Amino acid sequence: MFDRVRVAAVHASGLLDTGPEPVFDDLAGLALTVTGASTAFVTVLDERRSFWKSVIGLGDPPVEERQNAAEASLCHLVVAADGPLIVTDAATDARVCMISSVTRMGIGAWAGYPIHAPGGQVLGALCVVDSAPREWNQAQIKTLATLARAVSGEIALRDVLGRMETQMADLRAASDAAAALARTLQESLLPPVLTQPPGIQAAARYLPAGQGVTVLGDFYDLFTASPSRWCVIMGDVSGHGVEAAKVTALARYTVRADASHHISSNRVLEQLNTALLAQQVASHQLLTAVCAIFRIDGVGITGVLSTAGHPSALIRHIDGTVQELRSAGAMLGVFPDAGLTSTRFTLRPGEVLLFHTDGVTEAHRPTDRRLFGEERLHRLLAGCGDLDASAIVERIGEAVLAHCEGDSADDIALLALRVPAIRPAAGNSRSLPARPNT
Missing domain, CATH: 3.60.40.10 (PPM-type phosphatase domain)
Known part of the structure; x- marks a missing residue:
């Protein structure tokens, strides 16, 4: 989970410590609607914490409160396995019952799928939570997997756009340099x-x-x-x-x-x-x-x-x-x-x-x-x-x-x-009369 390449990809995603955005909130909200859960998250995990890029169902906490310790989050199991985690009864499931957030956040049931960076590194999870134990049907699980891929697709799109902006900036800089060189050479x-x-x-x-x-x-x-x-x-x-x-x-x-x-x-x-x-x-x-x-x-x-x-x-x-x-x-x-x-x-x-x-x-x-x-x-x-x-x-x-x-x-x-025109001297704008014969 704490692989340096993976953590570097998390930081490169630009999602840590940023405010909510409609695209991620919409996908989390859709997961909530489809599953009927009480809370939904889009999370990214760095080397020490699980940051909630999107959280639906817990009000609107400020950015600094949208996180918990990595070990306290069930998402770290999704990251470690790079695969889904489906929990129907958190209190009796040996995989999660000892994780502190189960008791502290009142988790009864939990389901999540990994989200990935363009390079394939697992960044975090799209997950839904219910306060009481429950079964997740296959349609809900399948839809959750699809929405997790949609989150990964949005991250990939941002990466492509970011690279394109960098390339455009590089091209503009190269064009400016070429123009400056051309002007210098032309002037020479x-x-x-x-x-x-x-x-x-x-x-x-x-x-x-x-x-x-x-x-x-x-x-x-x-x-x-x-x-x-x-x-x-x-x-x-x-x-x-x-x-x-x-x-x-x-x-x-x-x-x-x-x-x-x-x-x-x-x-x-x-x-x-x-x-x-x-x-x-x-x-x-x-x-x-x-x-x-x-x-x-x-x-x-x-x-x-x-x-x-x-x-x-x-x-x-x-x-x-x-x-x-x-x-x-x-x-x-x-x-x-x-x-x-x-x-x-x-x-x-x-x-x-x-x-x-x-x-x-x-x-x-x-x-x-x-x-x-x-x-x-x-x-x-x-x-x-x-x-x-x-x-x-x-x-x-x-x-x-x-x-x-x-x-x-x-x-x-x-x-x-x-050739400048010849200007008459001041006071001599007219010719003097000829001297009469004597």
């Missing part, structure tokens, strides 16, 4: 702080897909390629996970290492294509990219831009019109010759150059899957007016999230370069 592939070219506003925003638990392939960078030139790169690796992260890291650091040797954006992307092919990147993890090399002049920037299967960069002109910077080129990592071409651009005061990944235009509403689309993006950029670069990427990012109701299917990356 992006510049922690975007470099600010002198006299130019630069801002970027990255929005991970879903809950950010998977590393995807969007990346961007902005850095000095030489004392007089700057390089901006944005890319999107197909696929996800560690393999996509490897391609992203290779792309970003290849461009950083190579851009200082070239003044051509075409050449930068061609070298990146060569590196991807040399690394034998898997066919399902290809790269689209857009790269620009530019100089900062006295009033703005001029540069050259190349696109490799990536959405076109957009210029918002001072008059509010939006222009696509188109250039031909296939995605990288497929063919030795990606067919790259380039286009020149100029950015003057008040104008904006916007780079984005296809997660922007392909974001869709959950209800009808209507895309955010290029036209919507153009209108939004056209309406940005005098917003600075940070406010522009913030407004566009929030509009995309609102469109897809915060659940984007793909990562979203935005990067904006803006």
Whole structure:
């Protein structure tokens, strides 16, 4: 009866020192109704006592009084034998007549069946008691056995639910850890702080897909390629996970290492294509990219831009019109010759150059899957007016999230370069009249 494994199962059941519960009271009450006894118990026995998880017929004693010593309870015989105990006359039955509760509790007749833990250990008993000797008929005994199995079934169900809750908690913890790792890895592939070219506003925003638990392939960078030139790169690796992260890291650091040797954006992307092919990147993890090399002049920037299967960069002109910077080129990592071409651009005061990944235009509403689309993006950029670069990427990012109701299917990356508008000096809002000829 005092086997350590059994006692451990009793404690693991979570029934000791707990208050009454309807499910156990209902089963004990049903046993009382079926047998016509005066009292019914659902008990569990640890190493020292019999605790009454349910007691029907003795009022409603407090939890601390719902117990007696293990040796004083007839239930300990059920536990010891792991089998039923049927007593018709307790005073004359040699098995129980010397147990103190027979006299103290006025037991005349007693019948009980064991209840079990999911592992098979006997935990206690479902029993009924009468104050006078009596016979228990076969229907009553059979029903009592069935109700004892029902008590064991309830305990097993709780054990399963408890294990499931533990597993769910473990899964949530693992998911949280995976999300944290994914965020850390993704952030390591992006510049922690975007470099600010002198006299130019630069801002970027990255929005991970879903809950950010998977590393995807969007990346961007902005850095000095030489004392007089700057390089901006944005890319999107197909696929996800560690393999996509490897391609992203290779792309970003290849461009950083190579851009200082070239003044051509075409050449930068061609070298990146060569590196991807040399690394034998898997066919399902290809790269689209857009790269620009530019100089900062006295009033703005001029540069050259190349696109490799990536959405076109957009210029918002001072008059509010939006222009696509188109250039031909296939995605990288497929063919030795990606067919790259380039286009020149100029950015003057008040104008904006916007780079984005296809997660922007392909974001869709959950209800009808209507895309955010290029036209919507153009209108939004056209309406940005005098917003600075940070406010522009913030407004566009929030509009995309609102469109897809915060659940984007793909990562979203935005990067904006803006030449600040020239403001007239205070008191000089109007031109001075020309000096007359003399």
